[in-house]
Amino acid sequence: MAINETLLVTPAAMTRIDRAAVDSGLDGFALMQSAGAHVAAVAVSQFPEMRRAVVMCGPGNNGGDGHVAARLLGQSGVHVVRYGRQPGPGGDAARAFDICPGPLHPLADWQPQAGDVIIDALFGAGLDRPVSQEIAGVIERAEESGTPVIAVDLPSGLSGRTGVPTGACFTARHTVTFAALKPGHLLMPGRALCGQTHLCDIGMPARLICSDDPVWRNHPGLYREALPAASSAQHKYSRGHLVVFSGPLISGGAARLSAMAGLRSGAGLVTLATPPIAVLLQATHLTAIMQRAIKDDADLTDWLNDKRISSFVIGPGFGDLGKARSFIRLLADTGCPVVLDADAITAFASCSEKLSNLFNDKLRLVLTPHEGEFRRLFPDLADDETLSKIDRARMAAKQLNAVIVYKGADTVIAAPDGRCAVNADAPPWLATAGSGDVLGGLIGGLLAQGMPPFEAACAGVAQHGEAGTRAGANMTAEDLVMEIGKPA
Known part of the structure; x- marks a missing residue:
């Protein structure tokens, strides 16, 4: 199991890697559990003073990571409130939603409170279009209130392929991503919008973290x-x-x-x-x-x-x-x-x-x-x-x-x-x-x-x-x- 610190993987390539991992026999829900645990760990370590974890979940696997993080934070004594859309039935995200206690509120209901920390698990790296007006409103309220954001994979609204916002976009203090970095983590302004990026090992085999069109972090x-070698001659x-x-x-x-x-x-x-x-x-x-x-x-x-x-x-x-x-x-x-x-x-x-x-x-x-x-x-x-x-x-x-x-x-x-x-x-x-x-x-x-x-x-x-x-x-x-x- 590993991470690749030098390879940059496009969102499309990462989707293929995730699919290959499951096809090879790995438990997709176990990978989601590991991802959510890393998100929860970053939240606790970076914001020990938070009064409320505001976990915003989309309907896909990124949202599933958020549901796992919400459950683990709640078990550790943190006050958790979830907002977003319920996943469709049958997948790993639905399973993560089902075992996370507490209601899921509409995004429009969130109003900033002192001590809030947002966990942005709405879209991750796969979004390449503008976010909805509802989400843009949430982003605006977060910016106006100065509420800190932890992004899961990438801040919602940021293209993982280009590193350029597609419209309204969260500005994260921390971004938690898995297995390999995406171009959007390094290309500007994406790198600034991600804040401090944490690359985490969730149990993906090293042999699968590859690309047929590699882009590298310079190393x-x-x-x-x-490099030129010195010689006495x-x-x-x-x-x-x-x-x-x-x-x-x-x-x-x-x-x-x-x-x-x-x-x-x-x-x-x-x-x-x-x-x-x-x-x-x-x-x-x-x-x-x-x-x-x-x-x-x-x-x-x-x-x-x-x-x-x-x-x-x-x-x-x-x-x-x-x-x-x-x-x-x-x-x-x-x-x-x-x-x-x-x-x-x-x-x-x-x-x-x-x-x-x-x-x-x-x-x-x-x-x-x-x-x-x-x-x-x-x-x-x-x-x-x-x-x-x-x-x-x-x-x-x-x-x-x-x-x-x-x-x-x-x-x-x-x-x-x-x-x-x-x-x-x-x-x-x-x-x-x-x-x-x-x-x-x-x-x-x-x-x-x-x-x-x-x-x-x-x-x-x-x-x-x-x-x-x-x-x-x-x-x-x-x-x-x-x-x-x-x-x-």
Whole structure:
């Protein structure tokens, strides 16, 4: 028996897992009893001062979990009042309802009282439509009164597939879920609406907790084996040569942050490709980073004959969108991995198909867009409200034959073959100027050392978050760079 802490399972896949468990001989009612017991335990441990457990039950199995929790809370001495709809006859939910003492009141009858704690067992993860007006009224009264909510599986009104409310939605203090997380537990704003999520083992066999279309929570198992290994025979070029392109005089700081991040990631050599007018200014800021004056296509073409160059980062503070497109065409011809960020992404906003044509040979392109950049490059995907952030990232990755690092509090990393990970461990203070430039350089440095693009992106995003945690609140991007590569 187990839980899977790294696999994200869609509500539809979870339904198949539940059905497979029962078909394999497991007692479905025993699973419901275990689920309800976990809900009751969270309620007692997190709200020992509650005066009344208000258990709101839907007609399905989620409601069945609520009836079990209500019975156990009542047996422990808690005053319990149930509201909702009675389940239909014959199933596990009906059995749980039958052995729970006390009446079931209409939802409309609930009025907040001091000391109430709501247990939301109305819908769980399966709802993908707006809740009824009756339930929306309950949600409104709960919000206005500040009544704390414990959600069973997911807050009612929240899509477990997209992490986006379908209309009115509970905001939970705690969410109790079972066997595996759903995308809605990690994707924003779902993660915030769930509060603290408790993933509980209810006796589901580990062999059944799987998916034929897996999405993962970003974790070391996705990239550990591909991390660069140290060797006594190494020299600076064998550890990779990263090139970061600098913008003009006024905006060279972004490229410096990227270059320093690439160096601290372990790359043996990092060079700034700098416009001639900015070389002297950059030189006053650089020690371990080399420079190469690159004015135009001719300068770059000449330099790209150096086969010791391993990877490129272009975009941070670059400025000139036409030159960015021209340079990227030349970089595509090298066969080396390329990271596009910031201005390099915006440069293809009106012609993304041209970008896909440049890198259609093998997987070696990584894009790191934030929400606005993603929208500029993929407006049709961004405007499709039926798609989750995972869907959008996957479709964009396939369209460009690239790894997409769709940044945010819920950064999604997607490869064109469908592999996908959601990172949810980064601290909120990473939302600061220059943080994205650091991430681009970090991924570029890992690519320079030979990591495959998807693994480099997953590792880079994870290391970026770890560095942010070590740097602490109120950090600057300069502080962030200095924490890369330090032991946890």
